[in-house]
Amino acid sequence: MKWLSLLLALAFLAVLSPGPSEAQATISVTSSSFENKFPNELIFRVEATSPADINKITLFYAIKGDKGEVSAYAYPEFTPGKQVKAEYRLNTRKNYIPPGTEMRFYWGIEDSAGGRLESKPSALSYDDVRFQWRNISQGGVTLYWYVGAEDFAKGLLDAGLAAIKRLSSDAAIQYERPMKIWVYGTKAEMDSALPLRSETYREQIVTLGVRLSADVLAVLGSHREVKETLAHELSHMVIHQAAEGPFGSIPAWLDEGLAVNAEENVPGRYDRILQDAVKRDALISLQSLSSPPGNPDQVDLFYAESYSVVKLLLKDRDKMRELLAAFKAGSSQADALKKAYGFDLPTLENNWRATLGLAPRPTPPPGDSRPQAVPSLVPFGLPTPLPATASQPASISVNVVGIAAAGFAILVAVVAVVAGLVIIRRG
DSSP states (O other), rough: OOOHHHHHHHHHHHSSSSSHHHSSSSOOOEEEEEEEETTEEEHHHHHEEEEEEEEEEEEEEEEETTTTEEEEOOOOOOOOEEEEEEEEEEEEETTTTTTTTEEEEEEEEETTTTTTEEEOOOEEEEEEEEOOEEEEEEETTEEEEESSSSHHHHHHHHHHHHHHHHHHHOOOOOSSEEEEEEEEEEEEHHHTTOOOOOOOHHHHHHEEEEEEEEEEEEEETTTTHHHHHHHHHHHHHHHHHHHOBBBBBHHHHHHHHHHHTTTOOOOOOHHHHHHHHTTTOOOOOOOOOSSSOOGGHHHHHHHHHHHHHHHHHHHHHHHHHHHHHHHHHOOOOOHHHHHHHHSSSHHHHHHHHHHOOOOOOOOOOOTSSSSOOOOOOOHHHHHOOOOOOSOOOOOOEOOOOOBBTTTTTTEEEEETTTTTTEEEEOO
């Protein structure tokens, strides 16, 4: 009787308890996909079914960035029901995503019976799918190109790796994560892969190279200085990986000085420009060089001074390694210099000026809060413009540093043209 009573009790409970489909609706994702419409948008699509009406769908996605993954979510429009289709279009021009960016996404789906489902995450690479890319890899660096022979691409990659090797030798800087280099065939094709700018901006600016993220670089393969550009920009990527701390970037003079030092052929005009400024005691202060100059006339001197100061600091490579480690740990410029070299920025500047045969920089008297006058500077050592012709205007090459835009540091080179202004930018 005891066993019979137990069986009857279990049968009674089974009748009262709802089955699985009644207790919680079972949601099923029948299709999940994405469509890459580079450079304009990413389209995410999902199809799902449930015994109860599906009334909420959320797209969750994560974008790999300089500081790790950045997570976001969005609500696609759809008609509730037991069988649904939803689509979300992510505008990648307005919300810029560099080519080659790694992403993940998944769906969160709910129904009217309280059922919930999170789909398995899917990975994608937001590549520029407009061209038939080829690629070569070495030492963690992958170069993608679609115009030119393999020897052309190998020469570019070798130039970049040589710059990284020089950085490793001079400052013991090692890169820690893979890098992607996208080599574009024309200005127009590269412009469309960069952050959205005005039509006037695109007409007046030629971008030679730009660091789009911590591990993505774009360069203009058709320009005669593409090897130099690639070496310089790859150096920036390695420097930022090795020295950029949690509270900001390293000072511009250190960043650019190390990058120039890593170039195989440092422009000879830098020494001429520096010596010209030394003769007139018209050097820009190091404090002013902590950020890129806003005056295009000062940019070549900015490069020349940065390179000169870094060469002085590299005489003790162990201390340079300590300096970069201090920045990586989050130290300010003043603290990092004191930790590594035992002096502050004004002392560094005066020591450097002494090596150039100059007296210490004058300091304002106590209590004088007025800013120091900066000598008026004009372009130095520039070649004489060629006579303009109907097909080719005369031009003067100058280097200029731009400012950070949309989270990406931009390095600019300016070419002043007789009949207008064309800007050549490195990033």
